[in-house]
Amino acid sequence: MTSFQKTPPQTVCLLRLSALGDVSNVVPVVKSLQQAWPEARIVWVTGKTEHSLLKGLAGVEFIVYDKSTGLKGMRAIWKQLEGTRFDLLLHMQAALRASVLSVGIKAKVRLGFDKARAKDWQWLFTNQRIKPRKKGHVVEGFYDFLDTLGIAPEQPSDMQWALPVSDEAIAEALKKCPCDRYVVISPCSSQRARNFRNWTIEGYIAVVEHLYRHYQLKAVITGGDRAIEQQYGQEIMERSSTPVLNLVAQTSLQGVVALIQRSSLVIAPDSGPVHFANAVNTPVIGLFATSNVQRTGPYKWQDWVVNKYPEAARTYMNKSVDQLSWGQRVRHPDAMELIQTQDVIYQIDRLMAQQPV
Secondary structure, X not given: OOOOOOOOOOEEEEEOOOOHHHHHHHHHHHHXXXXXXXXXXXXXXXXXXXXHHHOOOOOEEEEEEOHHHHHHHHHHHHHHOOOOEEEEEEEOOOOHHHXXXXXXXXXXXXXXXXXXXXXXXXXXXXXXEOOOOOOOOHHHHHHXXXXXXXXXXXXXHHOOOXXXXXXXXXXXXXXXXXXXXXXXXXXXXXXXXXXXXXXXXXXXXXXXXXXXXXXXXXXXXXXXXXXXHHHHHXXXXXXXXXXXXXXXXXXXXXXXXHHHHHOOEEXXXXXXXXXXXXXXXXXXXXXXXXXXXXXXXXXXXXXXXXXXXXXXXXXXXXXXXXXXXXXXXXXXXXXXXXXOHHHHHHHHHHHHXXXXX
């Protein structure tokens, strides 16, 4: 690996387009780069939606790629950067779209994942690779870029998480939710083919009622504008016998982060909000059955996840977790129903006993 210990890079380009949870976990990498190389110019090429979460991150220039623009949008970025040759490109997304985009980004050192983690032939688009790691968390994969560069904190958990939250987002959250004590529930994950991560409406209703009756914590439901998210928000609000504030499709992404920052607890499946909570150090109970907690769970709150992934692997794939490839998903529409209401309530009560709010 080319060493920057004696001569730090003057220009660094970070390429990570998506997804929301992942880019929130890249922010600590940026913080470490800034601490190690305070004079370096840092440019982050990211997605349009992701930028709405990241905008305002101090000391970072953003170049925004709208994936709906395809190759035309890539050419526009290449033109924007045609006069720039970076000392270092951190190619932090092992996906073909990102790799194609990287072709037009000039850099002396093009650092990508080790070959085992460089999916979609990413190694063809880089000239140096990070140190290998077997069966690591996504956060640890990002940490390995810093470790390879020789500027990593002692442990991944020592990195500094801090999502930008504007004054406007804070004001938005206070206006939408003036409550002092509440729980954020983000019931739905993003829409992806054969990627079943949503728990049941009935389960959420039971959890909402438990939180209010036992801890006087009101549920605030968040989410995007997709029909399924609006259905979840509406049904949970209408069918619950305790108060619910439905803010689905009514907040910006940074507004959601501001809500999470003030909340007592977050409950959500494998999705962006569990990582937002991790980033602002709000307790979070993740609901996982189709994805491996050890790879994609909220990094600092993995012990509080309701983890049915091993059971789902046995039930729907007839395999143990060790027999699956690392990070392999259980693609069965009924897998999340393995999570029982009492499983979630148990984690809530356990958390409240240790961290009363």
